[in-house]
Amino acid sequence: xxxxxxxxxxxxxxxxxxxxxxxxxxxxxxxxxxxxxxxxxxxxxxxxxxxxxxxxxxxxxxxxxxxxxxxxxxxxxxxxxxxxxxxxxxxxxxxxxxxxxxxxxxxxxxxxxxxxxxxxxxxxxxxxxxxxxxxxxxxxxx
Numbered sequence: 001x002x003x004x005x006x007x008x009x010x011x012x013x014x015x016x017x018x019x020x021x022x023x024x025x026x027x028x029x030x031x032x033x034x035x036x037x038x039x040x041x042x043x044x045x046x047x048x049x050x051x052x053x054x055x056x057x058x059x060x061x062x063x064x065x066x067x068x069x070x071x072x073x074x075x076x077x078x079x080x081x082x083x084x085x086x087x088x089x090x091x092x093x094x095x096x097x098x099x100x101x102x103x104x105x106x107x108x109x110x111x112x113x114x115x116x117x118x119x120x121x122x123x124x125x126x127x128x129x130x131x132x133x134x135x136x137x138x139x140x141x142x
Contacts, residue, residue, distance in 0.1 A: 002027040002114070005037070005045075005094040013093040015107040015124045020095070022131065023116035027095075036087035042080055045094060048101035053079035056103060058091040111137050 002020055004027050007013045020027045037045065046053060053076045057069065063086045064070065069079070083089045093104045099113040108130055122131040129138050
């Protein structure tokens with residue numbers, strides 16, 4: 001079962017959800033701003049993703065600046081506590097599947113852990129082609 005920690009106001013999150021659905025699967029959707037993860041759940045997600053709390057910290061959210069989180073004086077435990085208290089500080093979307101967990105920024109990162117292949121063409125909301133009509137991922141040109 002695939003789970004997405006989702007914010008429907010975020011285009012990256014919407015694109016990630018659409019790519020999951022393009023496999024034919026309907027994921028479990030956790031609206032993490034309405035139902036934030038507990039400290040234990042957040043610690044488990046970080047362990048699965050193999051990233052530090054700072055790697056999951058959303059720096060564009062208002063509390064980031066007002067709480068002074070830019071400063072490198074906070075422990076991992078303190079950062080997790082802030083994310084639990086202010087879930088807007090959790091970067092999104094996070095997707096968990098049987099193949100692992102990943103912060104899907106950019107949205108195409110979800111393709112690394114989806115257990116099922118894409119069923120056809122997928123374009124992001126902005127029109128960018130990500131998956132061709134054969135379900136093959138298109139590598140962006142550099």
